[in-house]
Amino acid sequence: MTERSSSKAQAITSEVRRRIVDREWRQGDRIPDEAELAVEFGVARATVNKALQMLAEEGLLDRKRRAGTHVTVNPARKATLTIPIVREQIEQAGMEYSHRVIAQKESPIPAEIARRMELPEGRLLIHLRTVHYGDGKPFQVEDRWINPGAAPGVAGIDFHRVNANEWLVRNAPWLRADMAFSAENANARDARLLETRQGSALLILQRTTFNDLGAITTVRVAFHPGYAMIATH
Amino acid sequence: MTERSSSKAQAITSEVRRRIVDREWRQGDRIPDEAELAVEFGVARATVNKALQMLAEEGLLDRKRRAGTHVTVNPARKATLTIPIVREQIEQAGMEYSHRVIAQKESPIPAEIARRMELPEGRLLIHLRTVHYGDGKPFQVEDRWINPGAAPGVAGIDFHRVNANEWLVRNAPWLRADMAFSAENANARDARLLETRQGSALLILQRTTFNDLGAITTVRVAFHPGYAMIATH
DNA sequence: TTTTACTCTATGTCTAAACTTATTTTGGCA
DNA sequence: TGCCAAAATAAGTTTAGACATAGAGTAAAA
Numbered sequence: 001m002t003e004r005s006s007s008k009a010q011a012i013t014s015e016v017r018r019r020i021v022d023r024e025w026r027q028g029d030r031i032p033d034e035a036e037l038a039v040e041f042g043v044a045r046a047t048v049n050k051a052l053q054m055l056a057e058e059g060l061l062d063r064k065r066r067a068g069t070h071v072t073v074n075p076a077r078k079a080t081l082t083i084p085i086v087r088e089q090i091e092q093a094g095m096e097y098s099h100r101v102i103a104q105k106e107s108p109i110p111a112e113i114a115r116r117m118e119l120p121e122g123r124l125l126i127h128l129r130t131v132h133y134g135d136g137k138p139f140q141v142e143d144r145w146i147n148p149g150a151a152p153g154v155a156g157i158d159f160h161r162v163n164a165n166e167w168l169v170r171n172a173p174w175l176r177a178d179m180a181f182s183a184e185n186a187n188a189r190d191a192r193l194l195e196t197r198q199g200s201a202l203l204i205l206q207r208t209t210f211n212d213l214g215a216i217t218t219v220r221v222a223f224h225p226g227y228a229m230i231a232t233h
Numbered sequence: 234m235t236e237r238s239s240s241k242a243q244a245i246t247s248e249v250r251r252r253i254v255d256r257e258w259r260q261g262d263r264i265p266d267e268a269e270l271a272v273e274f275g276v277a278r279a280t281v282n283k284a285l286q287m288l289a290e291e292g293l294l295d296r297k298r299r300a301g302t303h304v305t306v307n308p309a310r311k312a313t314l315t316i317p318i319v320r321e322q323i324e325q326a327g328m329e330y331s332h333r334v335i336a337q338k339e340s341p342i343p344a345e346i347a348r349r350m351e352l353p354e355g356r357l358l359i360h361l362r363t364v365h366y367g368d369g370k371p372f373q374v375e376d377r378w379i380n381p382g383a384a385p386g387v388a389g390i391d392f393h394r395v396n397a398n399e400w401l402v403r404n405a406p407w408l409r410a411d412m413a414f415s416a417e418n419a420n421a422r423d424a425r426l427l428e429t430r431q432g433s434a435l436l437i438l439q440r441t442t443f444n445d446l447g448a449i450t451t452v453r454v455a456f457h458p459g460y461a462m463i464a465t466h
Numbered sequence: 467t468t469t470t471a472c473t474c475t476a477t478g479t480c481t482a483a484a485c486t487t488a489t490t491t492t493g494g495c496a
Numbered sequence: 497t498g499c500c501a502a503a504a505t506a507a508g509t510t511t512a513g514a515c516a517t518a519g520a521g522t523a524a525a526a
Contacts, residue, residue, distance in 0.1 A: 006487095007509065021406050021444050033476055044511045049477075060406075065477045065518040074402060077316040077440070079412050081464070084309045169307055173254050173293075179312050182461040183416035183434040201416040201434035206461075207310070211254050228415040228439075231314070240479065266506055277481045282507075298507045299489040469526070479516075486509070496499080 008043050012051035015041075020060060020071055027073045031061075034069075079231040083205070085165060086132045086140060095134035101160045102129040102193070113145050116178075116208050117215035123147075126154065128164055131193050138194045140227075143220045150213040172216050174209035181205055181229070190222050200225045241276050245284035248274075253293060253304055260306045264294075267302075312464040316438070318398060319365045319373060328367035334393045335362040335426070346378050349411075349441050350448035356380075359387065361397055364426050371427045373460075376453045383446035405449050407442035414438055414462070423455050433458045 019025045031037075034052065038045040052069055055061045059078050063069045090097040107127045114121040126146040132139045144164060148155045151172040159167070182204045184190075191198040202225060208218040223229075252258045264270075267285065271278040285302055288294045292311050295303045323330040340360045347354040359379040365372045377397060381388045384405040392400070415437045417423075424431040435458060441451040456462075 009509080017408065021408055023406075027403050027406075035476080044513095045477095046479095046512085047510065049479090050509095053478090063477065064520095066475050066520055067518090068476060074318055074321070074399075075406075076318065076321075077410065077412075079314045079316065079410070081312045081314055082309050083312065085307055088307070088309075166307070170260050173256075173260075173308075175250065175254055177310065177312070177466040179464040179466070180461040181414055181436060181464075182459070183436040183456075185418075185432070185434045199418070199432060201418045203414060203416040203436075223416075226415070228413040231412040231414075233410040233412070242479080268506085277483095278507095279482085279509095280480060282509090283479095285507090296507065297489075298487065299491090299505050301506060467526100469524105471522100471524080473520105473522075475518100475520085477516100477518085479514100481514080482512100484509100484511085486507100488507085489505085491504075492502085494499105494501085496497100 008041070009047050009051045009054070012037070012041055012043070012048060013054050016051065016055060017060065025071050027071050029071050030068050031071065077233070079233050081229065081231045083207075083229075085169065087163065087166070090132070090134040090139055093134065096136075097132070097134065098136070099130055099132045099163065102131060104128050104159050109145060113218060116206070116218045117145065117147065118210075119147065119215060128159055130159075130164065138224055140224065141190060141193045141222045143222075144217060145219075146217045147215050150211055150216045168209075168217055172209075172211065174211050174216055176210045178208045179205065180207075184222070186222070186225075194222065194224050196225050203227055203229065205229075241274070242280050242284045242287070245270070245274055245276070245281060246287050249284065249288055250293065258304050260304050262304050263301050264304065310466070312466050314462065314464045316440075316462075318402065320396065320399070323365070323367040323372055326367065329369075330365070330367060331369070332363055332365045332396065335364060337361050337392050342378060346451060349439070349451045350378065350380065351443075352380065352448060361392055363392075363397065371457055373457065374423060374426045374455045376455075377450060378452075379450045380448050383444055383449045401442075401450055405442075405444065407444050407449055409443045411441045411443075412438065413440075417455070419455070419458075427455065427457050429458050436460055436462065438462075 025031050034045050034048045037048045041048065052061060052063065056063045059075045060072055061069050062072050087097045105127055106124050108122040109117070109119065109125050111121050114123070126148065128144045128146065130142045130144070132142070146154055146164070151168065153171060157167060183201055184204050185199045186194065186196055186202050188198055190202060191200070203223045205221040206218070209216045258264050267278050267281045270281045274281065285294060285296065289296045292308045293305055295305050320330045338360055339357050341355040342350070342352065342358050344354050347356070359381065361377045361379065363375045363377070365375070379387055379397070384401065386404060390400060416434055417437050418432045419427065419429055419435050421431055423435060424433070436456045438454040439452070442449045
């Protein structure tokens, strides 16, 4: 068996992966059941179960009671993205972090924001626009709405002094988050704040977080031109 | 306890999540150890272990031997993206799928592709350009390089008849994948194939897959303007 | 033939107990 | 005081055994 890690379960996942990649077990094939594999690998069934569940979560295997375990026919590609705190990302790249709050005020939310936050249109929320810099060069522009109704204590905060991102992370943990990536041509404001030309292609990340009180915050992040969001699997 | 699911482990994750969201346990706090929680919830330690490991994987908890379990201070947002097979995505949207192969030929790889595939520059690979349509409207443009050295059997395939994506998924499972999202202004070719104007912002996905023989394929997918890649957590 | 009821099976989950291992704490010694 | 070895601790992993449950297969009834 390919012993790629210390744990037996890990070794089993490696071996099963190898058999699939080497096409000993092909897409659609039914593989031996847990009890048989437990005997083959000389471990308890619970250990095989753990290994196969990991592979099922990855999307490599389909498991169903009574029907057994099959190699997935059309594995949808899954990728885990880690969206780091801006400041940490910039500092890890060896640059000096700074940020500037362009505007902080209470405003009634427009329809689009209301839809994303599942709130009635016109509700008064905190509206915040911030630019984050690495070594003085614009890194990303944030356009954020914060709902004091779901983030108690936010009302008195002056986000010129406190980083909104970090305040929220520490003070308003969420239960659910929606995310979407898209591309937009820089509008006049984006272009000015990111110090680029109007129309250049920007990677846009929109994220809305919810707790049991409703939407906490929604943010549109525009990254500087050329930025790439990396994921590995 | 908040019984959101049938399983005890799931119920424990819900309850722990609730305590964190309700700030009974705050960022940085050390939470009771597994044995204590097992007594509190009236389950075996292994069940608590399973629940807490799930939350640790989500990034909500930090766990270290002897040091105990702490609520993560700066939880990096993690999101799992599922990149569906184009055809399924289009058909699920209720549209009719079609595709057109623009070019299929053997070419020496340029430097950029060589770097991505970890292959020597100038190696001869299969180069493929395809447009995928939904109800006749361009959905995405694929620019793909395939390495026959890592995908045995690919040499004889006519990708005008067989969908490359699906052939690869079925015949060349991978062990590792690199992915990157970015935004680019449509060049003349992108614009023509996607039937949009030059310069419009396109979401670009680059993906390279590897097995034990090396890089299998690398692909640059340009989505039609306005497309958004969705993820939920 | 079709429907229904039952049986059987492979996975799902949990338990108690043991052992392993990383890491912190402590206490002895220089 | 500072350093090192030993002890303690909390998570990590595995095991054997048990029971639960979805759902495929089968046999009986309509």
